[in-house]
Amino acid sequence: MEAKTARAPSLSSRLVKRLLLWLYRWKGWTLSGETSLPGRCVILGAPHTSNWDFVFFLGATSRLGVEPAFMGKHTLFKWPMTRFMLDMGGVPVNRSTGGNYVEALIAEFKRRSRLALVIAPEGTRSSKGGWKSGFYHIALGAGVPIVPAWVNNETMQGGIGPALMPSGDYQADLAKLAAFYRSVLPDHPRVLAIEGGANA
Template identity: 65%
Template sequence: MPTDANRRPSLPSRLVRRILIALYRWKGWKLEGRKPDCDKFVLLGAPHTSNWDFVFFLGATRELGIKPSFMGKASLFKWPMTDFMLDMGGLPVDRSKRGNYVDQVVQAFASTDELALVIAPEGSRTFAGSWRTGFYHIAMAAGVPIVPAWVNNATMRGGIGEPIMPTGDYRADLARIAAFYRRKRPDCDRFVALEKSAQTLEEMKGDS
């Protein structure tokens, strides 16, 4: 469940956060966009190509006034890491329980007034040409918008887009998301592949 806002963060988490924020400022990223006009949303982080991406998104969300959360295996939240993981925005997900992780995250959205869940839809730094669909199922089931965010470590720029409310038509919604990323980074091979993947899905829909 989301971190209790009334609990004072632990000393280790405060120190780590200060170090990461200092690194963000030292790197000198330039940020575009503004905080979404909603309290609950899925924040997409792409492309995921570097360990610096975590530093960027932590610093960028702080600059925008967003309290980011992320999903983590429940085993990572056991003592002595419990407070640290929660303080950093961790959302424990137990894959061993009946029901899938989507249901658990949807419950977390329902139980709080504010939740910005950061998800890397590529799954890892290794890109296979398509995105995992978990982010979409979560947004649909929770009834929250998807907010696309991007970073370019070569130019030290990044930003956040306007919320996109999922309609239930994954093909059409993915095309909208892909169009946003292509506008922001037309030279990014991963976003070119994403756009082609969305187009292929749309063609398959037309043939069915």
């Protein structure tokens, strides 16, 4: 496990986080569901339809006492952005090498005593709802639970669901996650497409 670093976050990252947390409070989101999160987990952010989703998840995890992390293209971590991106919770990955990003994130989990990695399983906001399976392979390989989280920007509501430890049966576990999302967003078209659009 990693040793704690004594380096203080950069001024720019502290200011940006303060601004984003202020926006979270200003928007007035209502948070429901679980009141705590595992220290090491993969948090699913779905459905991912707005840039405001990032603000919600930052604010929600902050309220739950967790520092969220996210994976980003390794090119975004070059100087002069290196320190800022790391302070904001970024984990650099090189996606040009095929599936190696999964192994890289599994290794990152094994290196850290605490890592709450937020992943949008749809991949992009333009997705039609089908999920990519990378999040599952990361959680399974790292031996950490998957925590479903959701946000509805129309109603300004969001929440955290119960943690699911991956069993190794992707389709069965996907069905459980889909059932949770249908329970909180029953009519959302991208939620209805979860099981039918799963791919690697």
